[in-house]
Amino acid sequence: MFELSFIWAGIIAFAVLTYVILDGFDLGVGILCPFAEGEREKSTMMNSIAPIWDGNETWLVLGGGGLFAVFPLAYAIIMPALYMPIILMLLALIFRGVAFEYRWRTERWKPVWDVAFFGGSIVAAFMQGIALGALVQGVEITGRAYSGGWWDWLSTFSILTGVAVVVGYALLGATWIILKTEGDLQRRMQGYAWWLGAATLGFIGVVSILTPFQDPEYFNRWLNLPGSIFSVLMPGAMLFAAWALFAGLNAGKDGQPFPATICIFVLCFIGIGISFYPNIVPPSLTIVDAAAPDKSLKFALVGTVVLVPMILAYTAYAYWVFRGKVDPTEGYH
Amino acid sequence: MLDGFTAETLARIQFAFTISFHIIFPAFSIGLASYLAVLNGLWLRTKDETYLILFNYWKKIFAVAFGMGVVSGIVMSYQFGTNWSVFSDKTGPVLGPLMAYEVLSAFFLEAGFLGIMLFGRERVGNRLHMFATAMVAFGTLMSATWILSVNSWMQTPAGYSINELGQFYPEDWWAIVFNPSFPYRLVHMVLAAYLTVALVVVGGVGGLHLLRNREDGPARRMFSMAMWMLIVVTPLQIIAGDFHGINTLEHQPAKVMAMEGHYDSHPHGAPLILFGIPNPKEKRIDYAIQIPQVSSLILRHEWGAPLDGLDMIPDEDEPPAAILFWSFRIMVALGFAMLGLGAWSVLRRMRGRLYEDKWLHRAAILMGPMGFVAVLAGWITTEVGRQPFTVYGVLRTSDSLGPVAAPAVAASLIAFIVVYFFVFGAGTFYILRMMNAPTSKPDPLLKEGPIRTAGITPIMQTDPDSIPGE
Numbered sequence: 001m002f003e004l005s006f007i008w009a010g011i012i013a014f015a016v017l018t019y020v021i022l023d024g025f026d027l028g029v030g031i032l033c034p035f036a037e038g039e040r041e042k043s044t045m046m047n048s049i050a051p052i053w054d055g056n057e058t059w060l061v062l063g064g065g066g067l068f069a070v071f072p073l074a075y076a077i078i079m080p081a082l083y084m085p086i087i088l089m090l091l092a093l094i095f096r097g098v099a100f101e102y103r104w105r106t107e108r109w110k111p112v113w114d115v116a117f118f119g120g121s122i123v124a125a126f127m128q129g130i131a132l133g134a135l136v137q138g139v140e141i142t143g144r145a146y147s148g149g150w151w152d153w154l155s156t157f158s159i160l161t162g163v164a165v166v167v168g169y170a171l172l173g174a175t176w177i178i179l180k181t182e183g184d185l186q187r188r189m190q191g192y193a194w195w196l197g198a199a200t201l202g203f204i205g206v207v208s209i210l211t212p213f214q215d216p217e218y219f220n221r222w223l224n225l226p227g228s229i230f231s232v233l234m235p236g237a238m239l240f241a242a243w244a245l246f247a248g249l250n251a252g253k254d255g256q257p258f259p260a261t262i263c264i265f266v267l268c269f270i271g272i273g274i275s276f277y278p279n280i281v282p283p284s285l286t287i288v289d290a291a292a293p294d295k296s297l298k299f300a301l302v303g304t305v306v307l308v309p310m311i312l313a314y315t316a317y318a319y320w321v322f323r324g325k326v327d328p329t330e331g332y333h
Numbered sequence: 334m335l336d337g338f339t340a341e342t343l344a345r346i347q348f349a350f351t352i353s354f355h356i357i358f359p360a361f362s363i364g365l366a367s368y369l370a371v372l373n374g375l376w377l378r379t380k381d382e383t384y385l386i387l388f389n390y391w392k393k394i395f396a397v398a399f400g401m402g403v404v405s406g407i408v409m410s411y412q413f414g415t416n417w418s419v420f421s422d423k424t425g426p427v428l429g430p431l432m433a434y435e436v437l438s439a440f441f442l443e444a445g446f447l448g449i450m451l452f453g454r455e456r457v458g459n460r461l462h463m464f465a466t467a468m469v470a471f472g473t474l475m476s477a478t479w480i481l482s483v484n485s486w487m488q489t490p491a492g493y494s495i496n497e498l499g500q501f502y503p504e505d506w507w508a509i510v511f512n513p514s515f516p517y518r519l520v521h522m523v524l525a526a527y528l529t530v531a532l533v534v535v536g537g538v539g540g541l542h543l544l545r546n547r548e549d550g551p552a553r554r555m556f557s558m559a560m561w562m563l564i565v566v567t568p569l570q571i572i573a574g575d576f577h578g579i580n581t582l583e584h585q586p587a588k589v590m591a592m593e594g595h596y597d598s599h600p601h602g603a604p605l606i607l608f609g610i611p612n613p614k615e616k617r618i619d620y621a622i623q624i625p626q627v628s629s630l631i632l633r634h635e636w637g638a639p640l641d642g643l644d645m646i647p648d649e650d651e652p653p654a655a656i657l658f659w660s661f662r663i664m665v666a667l668g669f670a671m672l673g674l675g676a677w678s679v680l681r682r683m684r685g686r687l688y689e690d691k692w693l694h695r696a697a698i699l700m701g702p703m704g705f706v707a708v709l710a711g712w713i714t715t716e717v718g719r720q721p722f723t724v725y726g727v728l729r730t731s732d733s734l735g736p737v738a739a740p741a742v743a744a745s746l747i748a749f750i751v752v753y754f755f756v757f758g759a760g761t762f763y764i765l766r767m768m769n770a771p772t773s774k775p776d777p778l779l780k781e782g783p784i785r786t787a788g789i790t791p792i793m794q795t796d797p798d799s800i801p802g803e
Contacts, residue, residue, distance in 0.1 A: 050448070051447075051448030051449070051451065052448055054399075054400070054403050054444040054447065055441065055445050055447075055448070057403065057407065058436065058440045058441050061406070061407055061410045061436050062437070062440075064407075064410040064414070065410050065433050065435070065436045066433050068413060068425050068428075068433075069429030069430045069432060069433035070429065070430075070433070072421055072422050072423075072425020072426060072429055073422050075413075075418075075421050075422075075425065075429075076419065076421040076425070076735065077418070078414070079411060079413075079418055079421070079735070080414070080418050080735050083415055083741055083745070084741070084745075086411055086415060087745045090407060090408045090411060091748060091752050093404060094404040094408070094756055095752075095756065097400055098400050098404060098756055098759075100400060101396055101400045101760075102397070102759060102763060105763040105766070106763065144422055144498070145418065145419070145422075145736050146418070146735075146736055147736065150738060150741055292425055292429060292430075293426050293496065293500070295426075295502070295503050296425075296426040296427070296429065296430050296503055299430050299503065300429070300430035300433050303434050304433070304437060307437040307438055308437065311441040314441075314442075314445045314446070315441070315445050318445050318449060321448075321453050321457055322452070322453070322456070
């Protein structure tokens with residue numbers, strides 16, 4: 001009976017995680033853009049994500065559209081609650097999205113679109129982090145609507161999570177560039193990735209310590225079964241991922257830091273999942289309560305089961321087509 | 334600046350603004366994606382270089398337009414929730430899955446294969462590249478199918494009940510997806526997208542380059558293709574529009590009354606008002622120029638058939654008639670202007686002067702942007718005609734608004750306006766400049782690297798009417 005809503009919670013969580021990883025690394029490349037030296041490096045960095053960025057961003061549309069489809073009440077509460085961060089994120093994504101094409105269409109305004117690319121990337125990442133922090137803090141609900149204020153989302157904690165996401169995305173971006181490039185640019189990114197990795201782990205630690213103070217309920221979830229299993233496993237897994245990252249960087253293994261960073265993100269995401277469960281919008285809206293009627297969930301599920309594997313297959317194919325190191329002179333421009 | 338407006342008015346302006354900007358890009362990319370697939374297919378089949386030149390020429394323009402479509406589309410997927418959260422909560426169970434299907438079956442397809450279509454010909458070979466190009470085109474059509482199903486359901490809701498939480502509950506998915514107005518609206522919109530591109534290809538580009546050089550091979554080819562498109566599709570579109578109108582009369586009579594300017598009922602046959610000035614206060618059309626009985630003939634296909642007017646509709650259920658009266662006339666007038674252009678081209682083609690008649694080329698340039706104007710006018714007609722409801726006859730617009738405060742909506746509205754005009758204004762400028770570049774010679778601006786300062790466009794340096802060798 002209620003299993004459908006949990007299956008869907010899993011699918012939405014998967015979509016959001018996929019988004020965070022995929023758009024995370026290309027937003028990260030945008031954040032690192034100012035560190036490119038010269039036009040050639042900048043082109044290399046942008047060409048490494050040009051053929052795939054809008055596929056990556058489509059997962060965000062699936063997150064929004066999927067929430068509307070299967071958890072309409074959660075969608076109806078989160079959007080007004082996070083009104084400003086979401087609008088700012090959308091506007092930022094506009095700037096960075098068009099910059100991919102625009103910067104090739106003009107010489108005089110190229111610097112403008114480069115700034116738009118950097119600014120759009122960093123603001124979008126920051127706003128996503130703020131949104132995460134605001135959700136962890138909890139959202140005030142009366143009846144079937146958001147009843148908090150317009151600035152509830154803004155707090156020291158949400159600013160902290162905002163910065164954490166910016167740093168984390170930059171790490172994803174740096175390790176992606178290490179994977180996709182060679183030479184000077186790659187060497188510099190290895191240096192940045194080391195510092196960004198240390199900072200990311202630091203932020204993860206601080207946010208993890210502060211999270212239970214947002215709502216004591218989080219504490220219980222981590223101390224009682226089944227969450228407590230993860231409380232034991234999580235630090236070990238995190239240490240292993242961190243070791244893989246730094247060992248890969250130190251040994252100059254191009255292919256290791258990026259997957260290691262993805263592991264760090266996946267672990268964080270599982271951690272957030274444990275804290276939230278069984279809520280979809282803390283502190284009081286549960287997955288079951290927010291779910292659409294079973295008939296809607298079933299109808300949407302049929303197509304999802306068929307289409308998502310196909311999407312993953314052709315997305316993987318597109319990545320495979322553009323595999324290997326980036327040639328900065330390639331492209332259709 | 335926006336003081337004195339209610340949150341509802343501001344939220345409506347915001348939605349109208351963001352969706353109007355957005356629809357321009359899908360209209361363009363639906364038509365252009367299909368055109369690109371046709372061009373690439375013809376190139377592979379005939380090995381005629383002209384098709385490849387055209388494919389590469391339009392591909393770059395497509396990439397910019399598509400990028401603008403993606404980013405303005407992401408905004409749309411969140412607009413339902415930010416300002417219209419009550420609507421989202423109530424209609425989510427019915428409309429949400431349809432939108433999820435749009436994302437899954439269309440957006441991913443387009444985005445997944447776009448990279449290969451744009452960058453991958455050398456990497457995957459002609460055959461797979463053709464497949465990717467076709468998938469992008471197919472994706473745009475899938476997207477149109479789902480989103481028009483959603484929109485049509487809001488116009489003519491079917492297959493639902495209301496559950497104990499006040500939500501729309503899906504009873505019959507087939508009836509929901511294939512709701513009464515969906516097939517008509519889908520055909521009308523897809524044809525509109527094809528016409529829009531035919532006109533842009535014709536006007537903005539083919540005609541322009543023919544004026545400069547009538548021997549320009551690719552320009553001749555695209556002009557000819559577009560003119561064929563125009564003369565074949567415009568009559569179909571007028572027929573589709575007629576069917577759509579009759580369907581609307583059945584399900585949303587008040588909308589048709591407003592479009593026709595029928596404030597009063599006509600029990601013995603209604604006149605077709607060609608022109609006039611709507612006077613909403615007095616509920617009449619001033620200075621009307623009308624043909625007796627023709628409206629009954631068009632809508633009922635019968636002389637003297639009675640037609641009700643807005644006097645039969647309670648005031649609180651009436652759409653704003655004056656807007657519909659104008660937007661509908663603009664759309665129809667442009668439709669017939671397209672037909673006229675198509676017919677003119679046929680006459681010239683029969684005489685073998687398709688590439689010589691400069692006035693035809695100039696008219697084509699003038700008509701270039703009119704496809705977009707017609708699309709917008711058409712959407713204004715159908716969307717404003719749905720008012721004062723979001724789900725026609727069931728959920729009022731005023732009951733759909735979320736708990737938003739006017740200042741927050743006003744601030745975001747201003748931000749959208751500033752950003753959209755800046756970003757999409759720049760994009761439109763780049764597209765126009767690419768269209769202005771000749772097709773046959775490689776354009777220095779489109780290549781990588783610094784060639785020339787932007788802003789000094791070659792159009793100022795050459796006489797657009799000059800033909801080399803003359």
